[in-house]
Structures are given as structure tokens and as C-alpha cells.
Amino acid sequence: MELFxxxxxxxSLLECLGDVFLVxxxxxxxxxxxISRIGGPEAELLSIGVTKKWRKMGxxxxxxxxxxxxxxxxxxxxxxxxxxxxxxxxxxxxxRNGFREVGKRIGYYRFPPENALVLIRKILPV
Ligand SMILES: CC(C)(COP(=O)(O)OP(=O)(O)OC[C@H]1O[C@@H](n2cnc3c(N)ncnc32)[C@H](O)[C@@H]1OP(=O)(O)O)[C@@H](O)C(=O)NCCC(=O)NCCS
Numbered sequence: 001m002e003l004f005x006x007x008x009x010x011x012s013l014l015e016c017l018g019d020v021f022l023v024x025x026x027x028x029x030x031x032x033x034x035i036s037r038i039g040g041p042e043a044e045l046l047s048i049g050v051t052k053k054w055r056k057m058g059x060x061x062x063x064x065x066x067x068x069x070x071x072x073x074x075x076x077x078x079x080x081x082x083x084x085x086x087x088x089x090x091x092x093x094x095x096r097n098g099f100r101e102v103g104k105r106i107g108y109y110r111f112p113p114e115n116a117l118v119l120i121r122k123i124l125p126v
Contacts, residue, residue, distance in 0.1 A: 006111035043076035
């Protein structure tokens with residue numbers, strides 16, 4: 001609950017273990033994680049989070065960078081994601097990392113109900 005108002009349960013997390021799942025920890029402490037799914041040339045960033053104490057230190061950017069490197073190796077060309085439209089910090093974070101808004105999904109979230117912005121960025125070859 002520290003990261004999200006409507007967190008995933010363990011079963012939904014386990015369903016994603018076949019995709020790119022990164023965890024950063026220091027002994028005994030979770031620092032951050034990211035989960036992405038690949039479907040042909042299109043990949044989706046399903047979730048990313050950094051625990052409060054470790055935010056604004058570049059951890060989220062590093063997780064994103066490393067996820068993108070692995071998605072690229074697996075043939076992905078575009079990365080998209082949904083974000084709550086009130087999540088200003090995440091929207092700034094994504095803008096800073098090259099994402100642009102391409103659409104909106106009305107009533108996409110629950111607890112509390114809210115629209116999602118759909119963001120996308122190119123995964124350019126290195
Ligand atoms: C979004 C999140 C993952 C960012 O992680 P982070 O490790 O703090 O991000 P970084 O330190 O890599 O920040 C990179 C850039 O994002 C922007 N940014 C990050 N946090 C910000 C904040 N609180 N206010 C304004 N801009 C911010 C800045 O442009 C920052 O670059 P700068 O430090 O050079 O100004 C983190 O805030 C988080 O876990 N939030 C809760 C979970 C969440 O909302 N996840 C996304 C759901 S879609």
C-alpha cells in the first residue's frame with residue numbers, strides 16, 4: 001500500500017514472471033521494481049515503483065532504462081503504458097523519460113475510479 005491505492009495481489013504478480021521483471025534491493029529492503037510484458041514489436045510497462053525513501057535518486061530512471069534494454073533485445077520497438085491521470089509525479093517521470101500521450105481510457109482504474117492516460121515511447125535500436 002505504500003506505492004499504490006489499488007495494489008496487485010500475489011497471483012497477478014506471479015502471472016507476469018515470464019516477462020521482464022526487475023527488482024532492486026539492498027539487504028533486507030526493497031528499493032524498487034518494474035514489470036513489463038512483450039507482445040511482438042509492442043511492449044507494455046505494467047508496473048514500476050520505487051519505495052518512498054529511495055525516490056528522486058534516479059532509481060526509477062535506471063529501472064526503466066534496464067527494462068528497455070531487455071525489451072529491445074527481445075525485439076520490442078514501442079513501449080506503452082497506462083497511468084492514472086492524477087498521478088502528476090509519474091506523468092512528469094514518464095515525460096522526462098521520453099514518453100508522450102497518445103490517448104485516454106475512460107474509467108480504466110478502480111479504488112478509486114479514474115481515467116488512464118495512455119503513453120508511448122519508441123524503443124530505438126542502439
Ligand atoms: C514514478 C516513480 C517510479 C519515479 O521513481 P524515481 O526513482 O523517484 O524517479 P527518478 O529519480 O528516476 O526521476 C527521474 C525524473 O522524473 C521526474 N520526477 C520524479 N519524481 C518527481 C517528483 N516527485 N516531482 C517532480 N518530478 C519528478 C523528474 O524529472 C526526475 O528527474 P530529475 O530528478 O532530474 O528532476 C516513483 O515516484 C514511484 O514509485 N511512484 C509511486 C508508484 C507510481 O506511481 N508508479 C507509476 C505508476 S504508472
